[in-house]
Amino acid sequence: MFQVKDYCFAREDRIVGVGVLQLANMIEQGSCACWVQLGRRFHIDETGLILLRILSQRQTDEIAREFVRLKSECRYETESTIAASMSNQQLAANRIS
Incomplete structure (x- = not known):
């Protein structure tokens, strides 16, 4: 990707x-x-949202923070x-x- x-x-x-x-x-x-x-933007189901919430709590993990940011940003189309x-x-x- x-x-x-x-x-x-x-x-x-x-x-x-x-x-x-x-x-x-x-x-x-x-x-x-x-x-x-x-x-x-990718569709995220309930399991995906749970994973994003878990990853968003990892304050010191730069990769997790970047992943959450990328998956939650919107693009206008x-x-x-x-x-x-x-x-x-x-x-x-x-x-x-």
């Missing part, structure tokens, strides 16, 4: 989107050059952008595999 961030001087940095690439093909080829659509993003992600996944 990778993420794209918007680093801004005058305001708080925020995540623009996330995406997923299969590493199996990159290992064989040594590199990967492709267009990847950024997906929407319209309905049409989400639908296009999901269909393009499926096309990209088929091209890569």
Whole structure:
């Protein structure tokens, strides 16, 4: 999984989107050059929320804090952008595999 961030001087940095690439093909080829659509925020069920609450209590664990922050940030998209993003992600996944 990778993420794209918007680093801004005058305001708080925020995540623009996330995406997923299969590493199996990159290992064989040594590199990967492709267009990847950024997906929407992941849906978190009750178990996921419990895990996020547990991880958020680990004040000295930098990795846990970063994970909770990444999973709880919102990205702003319209309905049409989400639908296009999901269909393009499926096309990209088929091209890569």
